[in-house]
Amino acid sequence: MLKINRENLKSSHQTIWLIIDFLMLGLLIANLALIIFDSVYAFSAIEGFFAEHTPGFHGLYDPIHENFLFYDLVFVSIFLTEFFVRWGYAVKASVYDRWYFYPFIHWYDLVGCIPVGSFRFLRVLRVISIIYRLHQYKIIDVTSMRAYQFVNFYYEAFMEELSDRIVLKVLSGVQQEVKRGSPLFERIQHDIVYPRKDMLTDWISQRVAQAAQEGYVPNRGALRSYLEDRVDSALKQNLELSRLKYLPVVGPTIQETLEEAVGDIVANVIHQILEDLASASNHAFIEDIINVFMPDPADARAESAANEALINLILEILDAVKAQVRVKHWREELP
Structure with a gap:
């Protein structure tokens, strides 16, 4: 049942x-x-049914039916009056950038006021807009209504079924393209990524330098102490180095000197x-790494076996995604 939040109504x-x-x-x-x-x-x-079974009601309503347009125009006059009052308020309060925007934005209010044929049923749009506005101001909670929950459940089910079919169709198309040896991946690598290798190298170099400066430089002393402690602990566990202390006279001194050195x-x-990484001199190092992961296109074409393995990997990933898409979550919510 729809409930009205009177507190929000008063505070609005x-x-x-x-x-x-x-x-x-x-x-x-x-x-x-x-x-x-x-x-x-x-x-x-x-x-005829009303005339036969309820002649009193038929006699009362028949004049209304004969002059229904007049009675409908009474409602239309009220709706138009309310429309123009709201339009005047919108102009006075500068709700929209231009005074003539209001009738275009609220076109459904005007179209629904046409007292002819199916145009009358467009007044349903105005009902929906009012309910939506009341819901926005939290005066009413539409989501608590059973009718809304019923319609929303099947709407979500329909949209999930529709989107799943679209996604499966798209993924199947991608798999067919990959199996046919689509040049898309080579185009991405050779025409898009590789020509911008220098830009990627500069960007990664700057990011690495920034990370090293912000992460290492402020903690340089703590990192040095940690490394010295770790090396000292490792050397003490070394069997060959521990035997030096048994040398007469100079053994302990040699062992200690080696540990410190x-x-x-x-x-x-x-x-x-880390100092090199934190400076501009890291560019050559980063460029070498980029060259390893992004070899020259002439060399990359020779790696057919690696490309085949990559294609199989992509196909398996797409199969896993399709299997997950086929899961119908809306069925889990059925009572």
Whole structure:
């Protein structure tokens, strides 16, 4: 059942307009119910049924049916009055950039006011817009209605089925392209990626330098201490080096000197590597790595076996994605 949140209604700055929305909603529902009933009443069999079984009601409603356009125009006049009042307020409050934007944005309000044939049923759009506006202001909660949950469930089921079929069709097409040896991947590699190798090298070089500067330079002392401790612990566990301490007189001194020297060498090597990475001199190193992963196109064409393995990998990945797409999540939500 639809509930009205009176606290949000009171705290809203649009209280008057929201009350008008409720009144218009009631009038629209009544008007649409009357239109539907009159459309059904227009059948001679239905009119004859009322004339035979409920002559009092038939005598009362028959003049309304004969002059239905007049009664419908009463509703239309109310709807148009409300429309122009809202338009005037929108112009005064500068809701839109131009004063004439309002009728174009709210076109369904005007079209629904045409008292001819099927145009009348377009007033349903106005009902939907009012309900949506009330839902936006949290005056009502449409999602708590059973009708909404019922329609939304099957809408989501339909959309999932539709999107799954589209995705499966697309993935199957991609697999066929890969199996036929589509030149797409070679075009991406040779025409797009490889010509921009220098740009990629510069970008990666800058990113590595920035990461090294921000990560290493502020923690240089802590990293050096950690490396020296790790090297010292590893050397003490070394059996050959531990035997030096048994040399008479100079054994312990040699062992200690070697431990300090090795620790200092390792720390200095790591320090120099990170210093190089943190500077512009890392460009050549990064370029060598890029050349390993992105060889010259002439050499890349010779790697047919590697390309075949890559194609098989891509096909298996697409099969796994298709298997996951085939899972119907909406069926899991069925009671």
